[in-house]
Amino acid sequence: MPTLTRWLIKTALVYFVASLLLGVLLAARDAFTLSPALAALMPVYFHLLMVGWVTQLIFGVAFWMFPRYSKEKPRGREGLAWAMYASLNAGLLLRALAEPMLAATTAPFWAGVLVFSALLKWSAGLMFVANMWKRIREK
């Protein structure tokens, strides 16, 4: 298993646990009438689960198992794939921080961080597609 796949899958596992813990907190908000401000965490919960866990697990397995790009570069541009990993996780973490902070404070600083996190996640997605596209081909 390539090093990047191990990083992607282990990071995905961390998000898996973290997102479901957040799900418990959101359920507790309803059960124990905790602060309504916690509702701002709902999109964070969903994106940590679907992007941090599901999508990142797919990325890790695809990078490992999909047909090889070439003999010299079996997994395509590895540098681009590492940049994708860094960009995706930086974007997710910044979003997880900025989205509830913006809901709580409406400070322009957090709006800027949220925009930056969107750019990071979006560019990570495009990097993944660019690196995988040519590996998806007929035998």
Added chain:
Amino acid sequence: MPRLSVLLIRTALVYFAAGFTLGGLMLVEKAVRIDPVLWRFFDAHVEFLLIGWTVQLAMGVAFWMLPRFAGGTSRGNEPAAWTAFFLVNAGVLLAGFGSFFGLPRAVSLTGRVFEVGAALAFAVHAWPRIRPSP
């Protein structure tokens, strides 16, 4: 990798890029209030990423990797799998764009029905391939 898997997985990648782009635009809108009309992309964002990307990718990989027949030369009922490919994509487009363009709700509903048809067609294809090793 068989041609249908290439089509399913590449189409899934297109939906992934489109869904991520729509999600990014809505996130930016949430931060800096560009134009609330961007929120009309919400259904398309969810539909593209959940069905267009995740489900379609799983179908592509399953079509490629599940056990084959006739000593490894046949994938069985391929027309059913092709039917699933066309239905799932028609369904995602109808369900995703129905609300964005303000089309009647019957359009989104038809999209969802197509997606169920895709699931059934894919199950018909894949069911016999789920078996013990010879």
